[in-house]
Amino acid sequence: MTLSINKVYNKDCLEGLDQLDSESVDLLLTDPPFGIDFDKVGSQYNRKQKDLGQIYTEVKEDYYNFTLQWLQAAWLAMKPTASGFIFSGWNQLFNILNALSTVGFRLVNHIIWKYQFGVFTKKRFVTSHYHILYFTKLPEKDDKLRTFNRISEYSSSPGKLYFEDVWRIKRDYQKGGEKTPTRLPLAVTDKCVRIGSNEGDLVLEPFMGSGSVILSCIKYNRRYIGFEISEKIFSVAQNRIQMIKQQLNEKGDNLERWLANKR
Numbered sequence: 001m002t003l004s005i006n007k008v009y010n011k012d013c014l015e016g017l018d019q020l021d022s023e024s025v026d027l028l029l030t031d032p033p034f035g036i037d038f039d040k041v042g043s044q045y046n047r048k049q050k051d052l053g054q055i056y057t058e059v060k061e062d063y064y065n066f067t068l069q070w071l072q073a074a075w076l077a078m079k080p081t082a083s084g085f086i087f088s089g090w091n092q093l094f095n096i097l098n099a100l101s102t103v104g105f106r107l108v109n110h111i112i113w114k115y116q117f118g119v120f121t122k123k124r125f126v127t128s129h130y131h132i133l134y135f136t137k138l139p140e141k142d143d144k145l146r147t148f149n150r151i152s153e154y155s156s157s158p159g160k161l162y163f164e165d166v167w168r169i170k171r172d173y174q175k176g177g178e179k180t181p182t183r184l185p186l187a188v189t190d191k192c193v194r195i196g197s198n199e200g201d202l203v204l205e206p207f208m209g210s211g212s213v214i215l216s217c218i219k220y221n222r223r224y225i226g227f228e229i230s231e232k233i234f235s236v237a238q239n240r241i242q243m244i245k246q247q248l249n250e251k252g253d254n255l256e257r258w259l260a261n262k263r
């Protein structure tokens with residue numbers, strides 16, 4: 001492999017994915033660009049065009065072929081036992097579902113992430129959910145090999161709700177520092193990382209944005225590799241990664257030992 005593990009790269013994932021070792025990734029966890037015209041629907045998605053244009057790279061044309069291309073490359077990088085979570089709004093959901101099935105993935109769950117969103121709309125319902133597609137490379141007959149951790153603190157009632165396919169999780173209120181319009185709350189990325197992978201597993205995030213998936217990997221001792229095309233948003237991710245490593249070290253967690261043991 002020409003790329004290092006436990007590193008993030010400021011590059012186009014289409015280039016980065018081709019440089020990964022084949023069948024090395026345990027979990028694909030990603031929030032790809034939405035491929036929507038924010039001039040028309042921005043307020044539905046809590047993503048203002050003005051901010052997005054400056055820092056965030058959107059896919060404007062042929063979303064299906066773009067999705068097919070990066071998913072095919074991801075398939076090659078994933079172990080035969082690997083699974084994945086993809087976040088999607090409703091506009092491009094059909095393209096992602098079609099591409100997943102064309103590449104050969106098997107859908108396990110279609111999760112609704114319900115969040116609060118206090119916007120006013122005149123003639124339509126307010127969008128206050130995302131779709132999270134949970135899928136695997138494994139055929140049904142080998143499904144017992146799929147990692148699905150019943151995290152013990154949530155396994156008994158009343159924690160059972162944690163394993164339902166509607167997740168009620170608030171968006172973070174971003175206090176101070178650099179704000180990014182598309183940031184996923186760690187409560188969501190932590191959940192995907194903890195359920196879908198084991199300590200030391202390699203997690204791939206091709207569209208890292210401000211890096212929430214990577215932060216969850218560091219917190220829960222997963223190896224990671226991330227790509228982000230926009231320079232400005234990449235630097236936000238790098239700052240957040242630095243900060244969480246520092247916080248873990250201050251708490252006395254020996255992050256370097258963790259990571260070294262899992263290489």
Ligand SMILES: C[S@@+](CC[C@H](N)C(=O)[O-])C[C@H]1O[C@@H](n2cnc3c(N)ncnc32)[C@H](O)[C@@H]1O
Nearest residue numbers: 012013031033057183184207209210212228229
């Ligand atoms: C929906 S956002 C991800 C947000 C992220 N989950 C977070 O917590 O901040 C998608 C990201 O993909 C990036 N992107 C778009 N095309 C890309 C490409 N070809 N390769 C890598 N990153 C890309 C965008 O700049 C954007 O930051």
